[in-house]
Amino acid sequence: MIVNYISGRYSTTDLIIVALVMIVALVFHNVLQAYIASRYGDANPRFAGYMSFDLQRQLDPTGVIFLFLLGFGWPQAIPTNSRNYRGRGQQEALVWYSGPLAYLIVALVSTLVAVLFASLGGASSQALARSFIFASGTAILHAVINLFPVFPLDGAKAVLAWGSPSLRRFVQQIASYGPFGFIIFFFVLSYLGVTGALQGFFQGLILSIIRLIPGL
Numbered sequence: 001m002i003v004n005y006i007s008g009r010y011s012t013t014d015l016i017i018v019a020l021v022m023i024v025a026l027v028f029h030n031v032l033q034a035y036i037a038s039r040y041g042d043a044n045p046r047f048a049g050y051m052s053f054d055l056q057r058q059l060d061p062t063g064v065i066f067l068f069l070l071g072f073g074w075p076q077a078i079p080t081n082s083r084n085y086r087g088r089g090q091q092e093a094l095v096w097y098s099g100p101l102a103y104l105i106v107a108l109v110s111t112l113v114a115v116l117f118a119s120l121g122g123a124s125s126q127a128l129a130r131s132f133i134f135a136s137g138t139a140i141l142h143a144v145i146n147l148f149p150v151f152p153l154d155g156a157k158a159v160l161a162w163g164s165p166s167l168r169r170f171v172q173q174i175a176s177y178g179p180f181g182f183i184i185f186f187f188v189l190s191y192l193g194v195t196g197a198l199q200g201f202f203q204g205l206i207l208s209i210i211r212l213i214p215g216l
């Protein structure tokens with residue numbers, strides 16, 4: 001985010017709104033995962049305090065720094081116990097996949113707020129609408145990235161819980177390269193246009209949902 005601000009893409013208002021929305025998104029990511037885990041019988045995240053909106057509990061300092069610098073961050077990882085889930089890992093996988101869903105919910109709400117501000121007219125309202133659109137795009141980016149099976153992302157944890165042996169080996173092979181493997185994987189996806197295509201898909205889906213709301 002700071003990079004976008006320095007480059008002139010973000011205004012001060014954009015920077016503040018995107019930062020606030022994404023801090024909420026990181027916390028909501030964990031709260032939703034903890035809730036789903038609790039529903040499936042794993043109370044570890046709840047007992048560890050991850051169903052609260054306690055920023056000190058939920059936020060990872062390094063993840064927040066990366067969020068502010070580069071526009072992508074992460075919260076603390078919730079503690080789970082695989083033995084508490086039934087269904088050969090399916091339930092645990094759904095816990096991890098609820099993380100990207102949380103980011104998409106935040107993106108939906110941000111886009112809805114942007115549409116409401118845009119409908120008001122006026123320069124200040126339009127500026128706020130733009131800020132919330134940027135926030136929505138950032139939340140969608142977090143959802144897309146976390147879908148991929150690259151450790152330590154949610155998608156990788158879901159695959160390790162429920163994936164086929166070949167997919168698990170793939171996750172473990174990428175993880176063996178450490179941060180270098182992570183960077184190369186997403187560089188290739190970005191070069192091929194995969195991440196951009198998925199972002200466009202989810203943006204279109206969110207707009208389609210909002211168009212179903214009467215009066216918008």
